[in-house]
Every structure is written in C-alpha cells, then in structure tokens.
Amino acid sequence: MAEGTTLLAVGAMFLALVLAGVLARRAGVSVIPLYIVAGIGVGEVATGAAGASGTLAEVATMVPQPDSEFVALGAELGIVFLLFFLGLEFSVERLLASRDRLLSAGALDLAVNFPVGVAIGLVAGWSLVEAFVLGGVVYISSSAVITKSLIDLGWIANAESEPMLGTLVFEDLAIALYLAILSAVVLGGGDLASAAQGVGVAGGFLLVLVAGVVKGEALFARYLAVDSNELFVLRAVAVATLVGGIALELGVSEAVAAFFVGMGFSSTRHLEALERLLAPIRDVFAAVFFFYIGLTTQLELVGAVVGLLAVAVVLTTLSKFASGYLTGRRVYGLDQRRSVRVAAGLVTRGEFSLIIAALVAGASSPVLAETIPAFAVGYVLVMSVLGTLAMQYADRIADVIPGAT
Amino acid sequence: MTVYESDLPGVGKKFEVELDGEARLVIVIHNTGKRELFLRESEDADAEKLFGLSDRLARQVGTIMEGAYFQPIRTDSIETVLSDDTLIEWTKVQADSPLVGKTLAETRLRQELGVSVVAIQRGGETIENPGADTEILAEDTLVVLGSSEACRQLDGVVSGDVDG
Numbered sequence: 001m002a003e004g005t006t007l008l009a010v011g012a013m014f015l016a017l018v019l020a021g022v023l024a025r026r027a028g029v030s031v032i033p034l035y036i037v038a039g040i041g042v043g044e045v046a047t048g049a050a051g052a053s054g055t056l057a058e059v060a061t062m063v064p065q066p067d068s069e070f071v072a073l074g075a076e077l078g079i080v081f082l083l084f085f086l087g088l089e090f091s092v093e094r095l096l097a098s099r100d101r102l103l104s105a106g107a108l109d110l111a112v113n114f115p116v117g118v119a120i121g122l123v124a125g126w127s128l129v130e131a132f133v134l135g136g137v138v139y140i141s142s143s144a145v146i147t148k149s150l151i152d153l154g155w156i157a158n159a160e161s162e163p164m165l166g167t168l169v170f171e172d173l174a175i176a177l178y179l180a181i182l183s184a185v186v187l188g189g190g191d192l193a194s195a196a197q198g199v200g201v202a203g204g205f206l207l208v209l210v211a212g213v214v215k216g217e218a219l220f221a222r223y224l225a226v227d228s229n230e231l232f233v234l235r236a237v238a239v240a241t242l243v244g245g246i247a248l249e250l251g252v253s254e255a256v257a258a259f260f261v262g263m264g265f266s267s268t269r270h271l272e273a274l275e276r277l278l279a280p281i282r283d284v285f286a287a288v289f290f291f292y293i294g295l296t297t298q299l300e301l302v303g304a305v306v307g308l309l310a311v312a313v314v315l316t317t318l319s320k321f322a323s324g325y326l327t328g329r330r331v332y333g334l335d336q337r338r339s340v341r342v343a344a345g346l347v348t349r350g351e352f353s354l355i356i357a358a359l360v361a362g363a364s365s366p367v368l369a370e371t372i373p374a375f376a377v378g379y380v381l382v383m384s385v386l387g388t389l390a391m392q393y394a395d396r397i398a399d400v401i402p403g404a405t
Numbered sequence: 406m407t408v409y410e411s412d413l414p415g416v417g418k419k420f421e422v423e424l425d426g427e428a429r430l431v432i433v434i435h436n437t438g439k440r441e442l443f444l445r446e447s448e449d450a451d452a453e454k455l456f457g458l459s460d461r462l463a464r465q466v467g468t469i470m471e472g473a474y475f476q477p478i479r480t481d482s483i484e485t486v487l488s489d490d491t492l493i494e495w496t497k498v499q500a501d502s503p504l505v506g507k508t509l510a511e512t513r514l515r516q517e518l519g520v521s522v523v524a525i526q527r528g529g530e531t532i533e534n535p536g537a538d539t540e541i542l543a544e545d546t547l548v549v550l551g552s553s554e555a556c557r558q559l560d561g562v563v564s565g566d567v568d569g
Binding site: 156 | 415435449453454
C-alpha cells in the first residue's frame with residue numbers, strides 16, 4: 001500500500017481496539033494482550049488478503065497496513081506519553097525517603113531477574129548485546145497492568161501494595177537508565193568513530209535534560225502557569241513531543257527524553273493537573289502503540305521462537321516469583337500470604353518489554369531486528385495473562401506453598 | 406487519633422485513620438480524584454472496600470461530615486480551620502461561666518482575647534452579627550472567629566474553669 005492511511009483505516013483500528021477492550025472486560029484480563037491481538041488480527045487481514053480477490057481484498061484495503069506511517073507515529077507518541085507519565089510519577093524524594101527498603105527491594109529484583117534473561121540469551125548463542133536486550137525484556141514488570149490489578153483487587157489498601165509499588169518505582173528508574181545505555185549502544189551503530197561521536201552527542205543532550213530537571217523547576221512551573229485547560233494540555237504535549245523528537249534526531253531514545261521531561265514537571269505544583277488532563281491522551285496513544293506492536297508482528301517469526309519462549313516463561317516466572325516473595329518476606333517483613341501476593345503481582349510483564357523491543361527493532365542484527373521483537377510479543381502475551389491469573393489465585397497459591405515462618 | 410499518610414506511586418495517596426481497637430479506616434485518593442474507602446478490622450485482615458466516590462461527591466460528603474450544615478453536638482466546642490492559625494469555633498456557654506449575664510461589650514472578648522463573636526445560637530434561633538449590647542445567657546452557643554490560641558483561652562472562659 002503506497003498511499004497513506006485513510007481516515008476509514010484509522011476508524012477501523014480504533015474499532016478493533018474497542019472490541020478488544022470489550023473482550024478484555026468480559027474475560028477479566030488486562031487490555032494490553034487483547035490490544036496486541038487486535039493488531040495481529042488486523043495485520044493478518046491486511047497481509048493475508050493481499051493476494052486474494054473479491055470482498056476480502058476489498059476489506060484488506062480498508063484496514064491499516066503494517067507499514068502505515070500514521071500508526072507507527074501514533075505508536076511513537078504512545079511511547080513518549082507512557083514514559084512521560086513514568087517521569088511524572090517518579091520522585092527522587094520518594095526514592096530517598098524510603099531508600100533502605102526500596103533500594104534493597106529494587107536491587108534484589110534486578111539482581112535476580114536481569115541475569116536470568118542475559119543467561120537465556122547467551123545459552124541461545126546470542127551476542128552479549130543481544131543477551132543484554134533480552135535481560136531487559138524479561139526483567140521489567142508492567143507498571144500499568146500491576147497498578148490496575150492492585151486497584152481492582154483492593155490490595156491497594158493493604159500492606160502488600162507497598163513492596164509492589166516500591167519495586168516498580170525502582171524499576172522505573174532502572175528502565176530509564178537502561179534505555180539510555182541501550183539507545184547509545186544499539187542506535188549509535190556504524191563504525192567506532194561515529195558511534196563514539198553519537199554517544200558524545202547523546203550524552204551531552206541527556207546532560208542538558210538532567211540539568212533542566214534539576215535546575216529548571218521554576219521554568220517548568222512558569223511554562224505551565226496558564227488559566228486554560230486547553231492551553232495547558234497543548235503546552236505539555238508540545239514540550240514532550242518536541243524534546244522526544246529532538247532526542248530521536250540526535251540518536252537518543254525518545255522514551256528517555258520523555259521520561260526526563262516528565263520528571264522536570266513532576267516537582268511543580270501542576271503535577272495533579274497534568275496527570276488528570278493528560279491521562280486520556282496517554283491511554284489513546286498507548287492503545288495505538290500496542291496495536292502497532294501487534295500489527296507489525298509476523299506470526300511465523302513468533303512461531304520460530306516458541307521453544308525459547310517456553311524456557312523464558314518458565315524461568316522468568318519462577319525468578320520473579322522468588323524475588324517478589326523474598327522482597328515481601330525479608331525486606332518488608334510481611335506474612336507468608338501477603339508475600340505470595342507480592343510475588344504473584346510482579347510476574348506481569350507488559351509495556352516496557354515491548355518498548356525495549358521496539359527500540360532495537362531498527363538495528364541491523366537479525367536477532368535484534370526480528371527475533372527479539374517477535375519474542376517480546378509472544379512473551380508479553382503470555383506473561384500479562386499469566387500474571388493477572390497469578391494475582392487472582394494468589395491466595396490459593398499461598399495455601400499450597402508451605403508457610404515457612 | 407493518628408492518621409498515617411503514604412504515597413502510592415502512580416495511583417495517588419493513602420490515608421489510614423485509627424478507629425476503635427485495631428480497626429483502621431483506609432482512604433485511597435486516586436490521582437484522578439476518585440476516593441475509595443476501605444475498612445480494615447485488624448492488622449492482619451484484608452481491607453474490605455466500603456465504597457468509592459467521585460471527586461465532587463467526596464467533597465460534598467466531606468463537607469457534610471465536617472458539620473458545615475448541621476452541628477449535632479453543642480456541648481463540646483467544634484471548630485473549622487480556615488487557615489493555618491485561624492478557626493471558626495462553636496462553643497457552648499456553661500451556667501457557671503463568668504460570661505453569663507454580661508453584654509458582649511462587657512465581656513471585652515475582642516479586646517482581651519482577640520476573638521470576634523460572629524453569631525449566637527440560642528435555642529432554635531441564630532442571632533447573626535450580635536450587637537455590643539447583646540446579653541449572653543447560659544446555654545448559648547457562641548460562634549467565634551479567632552486564632553487557635555485565642556479560641557483555646559475562650560474555651561476556659563465559657564466553661565467557667567477560669568475567671569473571666
């Protein structure tokens with residue numbers, strides 16, 4: 001399809017997302033896997049019907065195509081807004097206020113789960129960089145799904161919410177640093193000289209952003225001080241997308257840039273207004289991001305990594321469960337039942353695993369460009385459903401596990 | 406009464422209010438403005454969700470709970486905080502208070518304590534903006550405006566614990 005994406009195709013995309021949402025509600029699972037499935041379904045219709053004739057071919061021209069620039073751009077906005085919110089909700093003061101337990105919880109989580117992913121990659125015969133990417137994909141839990149489930153199950157008012165949210169706060173910082181390193185290593189590319197130059201430019205840009213976050217609070221606050229919701233939203237969106245765009249031009253991940261912009265705004269008094277007014281925009285574009293991930297997924301590539309997937313699902317479910325249980329039990333001193341809930345709750349992987357995969361999809365190595373994105377889609381589909389189920393049955397799991405006291 | 410406040414990153418804030426015994430009222434305020442109320446019977450128990458309220462409804466309920474429309478207890482003094490140090494206080498005049506039988510001018514409350522009597526509730530009626538010659542009777546409820554320190558001194562005077 002050479003011509004651009006039509007309004008009809010965009011409408012079809014949102015209709016598919018609406019249906020996915022309805023199904024998710026019915027089945028009592030997170031919307032994320034179903035948004036992805038909706039994308040996969042539409043992608044299959046678009047490509048599968050290319051050779052066909054008649055009605056099917058007619059339909060295929062009406063839906064978004066996998067190479068649609070519009071959907072890709074919408075997905076990019078989804079990444080920017082997801083990370084912008086992560087930055088908004090990230091507070092250094094909070095990290096420092098409860099640093100003892102939070103850092104122990106976060107370090108435990110990182111030290112257990114990240115190496116498992118790296119090891120799986122190395123055993124599969126991948127390079128160190130490729131294994132490093134896999135480590136990130138399997139390490140990071142899904143803040144969006146886990147937080148939502150905490151609220152839905154009413155755990156938010158219980159003691160187990162603290163270690164879970166604490167671990168997620170640490171992971172948020174870890175993922176920002178990780179993406180910064182990854183984009184320098186992977187996107188830098190080319191020969192050594194240009195890579196070094198790229199890293200230099202990227203590092204300089206990030207330094208400017210960090211300085212802006214540290215010193216620019218008054219500036220950020222004044223920028224948003226406007227007595228109109230419309231102008232307020234526009235100003236916030238403008239700076240998030242513009243800084244993200246500049247970052248991308250300079251070879252820095254737009255996700256990291258958006259994270260820092262969000263962090264810059266987080267210490268201003270506009271925090272609550274930002275969260276309230278921008279959340280709907282984030283949700284729309286995040287849905288487009290998940291749709292895009294599904295749309296560009298080639299099922300035969302996912303099929304080729306089924307063995308690897310099975311190994312990773314088993315090992316990383318167990319490792320996350322172990323680190324979560326220890327966090328609850330040892331670091332936060334919870335009882336056995338609540339520690340099992342922490343363990344079950346952190347199993348879900350989601351948006352960040354996909355963001356990592358999307359970041360490396362442009363690389364030249366076939367593992368990074370094809371295998372890991374396909375792996376990430378299959379992995380997130382399984383882990384998001386498995387994680388939600390684990391949370392629902394956490395108390396029964398706790399009955400089975402002997403209560404070591 | 407102790408209120409515990411904690412952050413819920415990505416969700417909002419949580420407040421736990423100690424009730425009788427081990428029970429706690431848990432209030433979760435979402436960033437979206439939504440409020441959720443839970444009751445936890447004991448430390449080990451799971452919090453049971455009582456109900457959720459929208460931002461607007463929660464404010465309305467909060468105002469009712471505070472007693473802005475109806476003050477059921479008139480024997481104790483009740484106060485509403487206006488700013489850091491300024492209160493509106495409802496306080497009942499006891500029969501043995503030195504204020505009984507004096508006019509507002511004679512009590513010299515404004516000059517000596519720095520509180521202004523903005524209304525007097527007597528039986529079912531309310532005397533708004535009482536004049537300087539308004540006499541204070543036993544069982545009157547004075548509605549006064551003043552600093553928290555002044556209001557505390559006034560409590561001693563109306564109850565008759567100290568000499569006016």
